[in-house]
Amino acid sequence: MTNSSRITTMRAFIVGLAVTATTGLAMGMVPIASSGHSAGVILPGPGVSTFDPSQWGGQDVLDQGTVLEGLTGYNANNQIIPVVAKRWTVADGGQVWTFYLHHHLKWSNGQPVTAEDFAYSWLRTASPANTTSAMWASIAGYLLNAGEYHNGALPAKDVGVKVINPYELRVTLAFPHNILGDLAIAGSMPLYPPVMQAHPKSWDLPKYFVGNGPLVPSSWVLNGQITLVRNRYYRAVPGQLPAGNLKTVTLVPTPSVPVEDFLANRIDAAIVASPSDYQYVRQHPALKADLHKAALTSVTFLEWNKSTMRSPLDRAIVRQAISMAINRTPLVKSVLNGMGRPSAIFGFPGWPTDQGQHPLAYNVAKARQLLAKAGYPNGKGFPTLYLDTPTMASNPMAVGVAEAIKQEMKQNLGITFQIDQLAPTIDNYVNWQGLTPNIKPGYTIVTGGANWVGASTLLLKSNQDLMQAGELGPAWYRGHIANYYFQTYDHHDVQMWGDPTNPRLGVRFADWAPLVKSAKADIAWLNAWIARQPKAFSITLVSPGAPTNQQLWNGYVAAWNKAKTPAEKHQAWVNAWKFVGNYNAGDGLAGIGLQGQVYMWKNMPANILHAEQWNSEEFATASSKQEIALADKMNNFMMDQAYAIPLYSAEAFYLEKPYLHHVQVNPYAFGGFWQFGTLSTK
Numbered sequence: 278m279t280n281s282s283r284i285t286t287m288r289a290f291i292v293g294l295a296v297t298a299t300t301g302l303a304m305g306m307v308p309i310a311s312s313g314h315s316a317g318v319i320l321p322g323p324g325v326s327t328f329d330p331s332q333w334g335g336q337d338v339l340d341q342g343t344v345l346e347g348l349t350g351y352n353a354n355n356q357i358i359p360v361v362a363k364r365w366t367v368a369d370g371g372q373v374w375t376f377y378l379h380h381h382l383k384w385s386n387g388q389p390v391t392a393e394d395f396a397y398s399w400l401r402t403a404s405p406a407n408t409t410s411a412m413w414a415s416i417a418g419y420l421l422n423a424g425e426y427h428n429g430a431l432p433a434k435d436v437g438v439k440v441i442n443p444y445e446l447r448v449t450l451a452f453p454h455n456i457l458g459d460l461a462i463a464g465s466m467p468l469y470p471p472v473m474q475a476h477p478k479s480w481d482l483p484k485y486f487v488g489n490g491p492l493v494p495s496s497w498v499l500n501g502q503i504t505l506v507r508n509r510y511y512r513a514v515p516g517q518l519p520a521g522n523l524k525t526v527t528l529v530p531t532p533s534v535p536v537e538d539f540l541a542n543r544i545d546a547a548i549v550a551s552p553s554d555y556q557y558v559r560q561h562p563a564l565k566a567d568l569h570k571a572a573l574t575s576v577t578f579l580e581w582n583k584s585t586m587r588s589p590l591d592r593a594i595v596r597q598a599i600s601m602a603i604n605r606t607p608l609v610k611s612v613l614n615g616m617g618r619p620s621a622i623f624g625f626p627g628w629p630t631d632q633g634q635h636p637l638a639y640n641v642a643k644a645r646q647l648l649a650k651a652g653y654p655n656g657k658g659f660p661t662l663y664l665d666t667p668t669m670a671s672n673p674m675a676v677g678v679a680e681a682i683k684q685e686m687k688q689n690l691g692i693t694f695q696i697d698q699l700a701p702t703i704d705n706y707v708n709w710q711g712l713t714p715n716i717k718p719g720y721t722i723v724t725g726g727a728n729w730v731g732a733s734t735l736l737l738k739s740n741q742d743l744m745q746a747g748e749l750g751p752a753w754y755r756g757h758i759a760n761y762y763f764q765t766y767d768h769h770d771v772q773m774w775g776d777p778t779n780p781r782l783g784v785r786f787a788d789w790a791p792l793v794k795s796a797k798a799d800i801a802w803l804n805a806w807i808a809r810q811p812k813a814f815s816i817t818l819v820s821p822g823a824p825t826n827q828q829l830w831n832g833y834v835a836a837w838n839k840a841k842t843p844a845e846k847h848q849a850w851v852n853a854w855k856f857v858g859n860y861n862a863g864d865g866l867a868g869i870g871l872q873g874q875v876y877m878w879k880n881m882p883a884n885i886l887h888a889e890q891w892n893s894e895e896f897a898t899a900s901s902k903q904e905i906a907l908a909d910k911m912n913n914f915m916m917d918q919a920y921a922i923p924l925y926s927a928e929a930f931y932l933e934k935p936y937l938h939h940v941q942v943n944p945y946a947f948g949g950f951w952q953f954g955t956l957s958t959k
Contacts, residue, residue, distance in 0.1 A: 318545040318937065318958070320950055321535060322528025324500040328481035330466040331402040333411035337463035338943065343505070343953045344488040345466035348376055348395065348446075349457050350517065351952070355944050357457050357730050358516040361390055361467070361489070371453030371899025372821065378444040383510040384469050385486075385493045392446035394467040396438045401473070402464060403436060405429045414728070415464025419456060421449045421822055429852070430832055431824070451820035452897040455904065458730030491520040491954025503528040505953060518939055521957040531949065539932045540564065546940050548949060549930040551673065552614035564932060571929045571942040575726030576623050576737045577678070579603075579922040582665055582707055583742065585759045587752040588718030589659060594647045596919030599720075600637045601644035602689040603682060609925050612677040617925040623725070623737040623912045625926040629901075630735050633909035636916050636923065641689045648690055656691025663719030664694045667704045675722045678924065694719065710865025711745035712755065712762045724927070726946035732895050735908035739921045743892045743911070746869050746877055749885050749920060757876065761859040761867035770858035770872060777860075783850020784843045789834075792850075796857050799871035800826045806878055810890075817893040826871065829856065888914045935959070 323335030330340040342350055350360035359365075362376040382390045402410045403423040412418045412427060421437030437449030450456065459465060468480075469487040476485045483494045491513070492505040505526045513519050532538045535547035536554050540563065549555050549568070558564045579599075581590065589595045605619035618625055621636035645655070653659040664683060666675045676698065683694040697717070699707060706713045708723045725738025733740075742748040747758025760767045766777055774792045775782045782788050803826060807815050819825065824832070833853035840846040855868055862868040869877070881889070888911055895907035915921040929942040931950075938959045943951040 317523055317525035317527060318934075318956065319527045319529060319543070320546050320953070321531040321544055321548070322503060322953075323947070323949065324530055325497060325503060326500055328486065328494070330398070330463045330468070331407055331410040331415065333414050333464075335947075337414075338947050338949065338951050339503075339505075339953070340463035340466050341461070342490060342951065343492050344486075344490045344494065345463070345468075346490050347460050347462075347465050347467070348378075349460040351461060351730075352516055353518050353939070353941070353955075355730075355941075357461055360461075360514055360517065361395075362460075363514070367899065369453070371455065372450050374448045374450070374456060375441070376446045376448065378446065379514060380444055382489065382512065382514075385488050385508045385510055386469075387510050388469070388487075389443070390467065390489050391443040392440045393443065394469060395446055395465075396440050397470045397473070398466065398468040399423075399438055400426075400433050400436060401468065403427045404433070411464055414462060416448070416456060416459050417464070419450045419454050419459065421451050421820060422824075423451075425824065425829070430829055437822075449822070451823060452816045453899045454896060455732060455899045455901065458734075462729040492526060495525075501530060511954075518952070518955040521939060521955050523956050523958065526953045526956060528953070536564070536932065539567075545937055546931060546933040546950060548942070549616075549932065552612070552616050555616050555930055556614050558930075558932065567932045567935065569931055569933060571931070572625070572944065573726070573927040573929050573942070574628070574734070574737070574944050575724050575927045575946065576620055576625075576739075577617075577675075577722065577724045577924050577927065578623070578739070579664075579682070579720040579924065580708065580723045581742060581749070581920040582663070582716055582719050582721040583712055583748045583755070584716045584718040585712060585752065585755045586716075586718050588662070589651065589653065590662065590718050591752055592651055593918050595651050595653075597637060597917075598644040598647040598651070598690060599686065599692075600916070600919040600922045601640045601647070603685055603922065603924070604639055605924055608678060608681045612681050613674065613925070616674075616930060617927055620923050620926040622916070623739040623921075623923055629905050630908050630912060633905065634912050634916065637919065644690060648692075653692070656693075659692045661693045661695050663697050663717045665697050665699050665704070665707055665716070665719060665721035667722075668698045668700065671701055671704075679722055706865040709741065711867050712747055712759050713865065714759075714763050720922070726927075727944070728946045732898070732904045732908070735895075735904060736911055739915045739923075740888075740892050740911050742915070742920055743885075743888055746867055746873065749888075750882050754880055754882075757880075758867070758873070761869060761873055762861060762865070765861050766854075767859040767873075770854075770860075770870075774854060774858065777851045777854050780844070780847050783837075783847045783854075786837070788850065789837075789853070792853060792857055795872060796830050796853075799857065799875050800830065802875050803871065803878075811894075813894045813897060814890045817897045884914070884918070 323338045325336045328336050328340060346360050348362035349357050352358050361378055361382055363379045365374055365376045367374055378392055384390060399417050402415050402417040403426050405427055417423050422431050422435045425431040426433055426436050439447045441447055472480050472485055472487050479485060483496055486494055491508055491511045493508050495504050495506045497503040507524060511520055536558060538544045539547040549558055558568050609617050609619045622634040624631040664679045666679045669676045679696045683696060686692050686694050707716060707721050727734030747755050807818050833856055837846055837849035840849045856870055857872055858870045859873040860868045891907045891910045895904055898904060931942055933940045936958050938957040939955045941952050943949055
């Protein structure tokens with residue numbers, strides 16, 4: 278096993294580079310018995326419904342280094358290394374990157390891998406026709422004007438990616454950013470344009486699929502078994518693990534009883550997923566020798582659940598009292614059976630930000646004093662709060678942790694938490710989306726991980742509540758911004774400009790008058806406010822080289838003038854309405870227009886504004902040192918204000934057959950195994 282047992286600093290993620298800026302099986306289906314020789318192995322794998330790298334799903338594990346490879350990638354120690362790109366240069370403080378590709382790398386059909394393949398794939402992700410693309414999980418989210426192209430405001434030619442020649446690619450970002458980690462993720466992988474164009478709806482079927490990774494699919498069942506075979510044209514580059522010696526790797530959906538299947542030789546490696554399984558393995562003589570451990574980049578924490586209802590949690594001293602009354606050590610020992618490490622910070626030994634965080638210390642006496650100061654001595658008069666968790670079926674460990682915290686709160690502070698198990702869809706919304714209707718005041722149990730190596734991962738999702746508007750701040754502030762999330766269109770804006778669902782509106786330019794007035798006032802206010810902000814923050818609001826708000830507004834008006842039919846004119850007006858106004862963008866997110874931006878910046882509490890600035894600035898630097906410093910500021914703010922309370926960091930325990938070599942546990946948020954192409958038998 279070659280996994281590093283320690284996560285090194287962020288600088289060490291960039292290896293040897295002179296860069297100045299830095300589902301279950303079908304009923305009754307049983308896997309065939311494992312052979313345990315070089316012909317092939319059987320492993321648990323992700324459920325795959327597509328190999329499309331522009332979508333966020335289980336296929337990312339395979340797209341990312343197994344069937345596809347990017348400009349950068351990971352080595353055996355999960356550090357970033359150059360792969361398809363042999364080198365690069367950086368200009369304009371980290372805003373312009375030029376990549377020089379290897380000339381000898383080929384697709385699985387023998388054709389060369391070129392710069393055009395990357396440009397095609399990234400523009401496909403950003404295309405307005407790709408309405409379900411995960412822009413945020415790819416390099417496309419950082420490209421200059423990619424968001425405007427995706428929204429239909431600008432053409433593809435204005436996006437910041439340019440093919441200089443077949444082996445040279447120039448990337449212009451919306452703002453300076455260290456993109457090397459972003460280039461290694463599934464969403465940044467290349468695609469082979471000829472097969473995409475010839476078979477746009479079936480290109481990922483085995484008979485058409487063309488990849489540039491060490492393995493390619495020879496067969497796969499929707500969300501079921503996948504068989505991968507060797508890509509005969511694949512060549513590893515210096516620093517990579519060589520391709521494995523296995524002719525086939527068969528992936529079966531993650532079994533419900535992985536340890537039993539491993540013991541019965543149905544699979545060759547298995548993740549130990551629960552404390553009870555872990556205890557069983559440690560006591561089993563035939564399994565103990567096959568047990569291994571690897572570090573994972575994730576922390577489980579309590580997150581303010583973003584309720585819009587008033588509660589004692591609106592006061593920082595109440596949140597701080599709760600944080601200081603949690604003893605993490607018995608929680609890990611008793612509930613998790615040692616499957617984790619107690620952590621009061623968003624990190625663990627060796628994580629880049631582990632030395633710069635200053636958490637609230639465990640201190641029950643101080644916690645009781647704070648609660649009394651807030652008017653609730655020994656919890657008297659304190660209303661019941663809610664502790665949201667996934668269901669027992671989806672995450673039994675989280676429910677056990679919640680029970681332990683509930684007991685500590687009652688014992689140490691005299692306050693009552695009610696555990697509320699949320700269905701997976703609601704749990705996902707509460708944890709990762711914006712404001713959610715009908716959520717009662719309290720906390721939710723979240724595991725925040727590093728999806729990939731990059732600036733935002735330093736925070737291990739402690740900044741999740743800074744990612745969408747209105748999640749932090751007083752109740753009146755959250756309540757106002759809830760109108761952007763809970764209604765199709767904010768009723769305040771509908772009253773001013775008209776209802777976008779009315780097809781008769783926007784057909785006459787006279788309908789634009791109130792919208793024009795608001796746009797003019799909002800643009801003027803935002804221009805003046807942005808001009809007063811620090812440069813490191815302002816460039817994230819108005820990207821250098823990107824069109825201004827006024828230019829974008831002029832484009833919406835021009836589109837209306839060009840529209841021929843009443844329906845086209847109405848739609849052009851709706852597009853302009855959404856640019857100025859606020860609306861539910863779907864999937865638990867809000868569309869924040871000019872009007873909403875003005876409201877937020879005018880009314881946001883000062884301490885939250887500072888945290889928002891740090892969050893933006895961290896994305897807009899190409900310096901690892903600055904990334905770490907800004908991440909520390911945000912981590913400390915979230916912990917000091919007790920909007921986020923770390924509990925423990927994760928470790929992976931897994932079983933592997935003694936004849937396997939180069940098995941790697943995914944240290945990022947996908948879970949399970951990865952880099953299947955490097956697997957070998959000893």
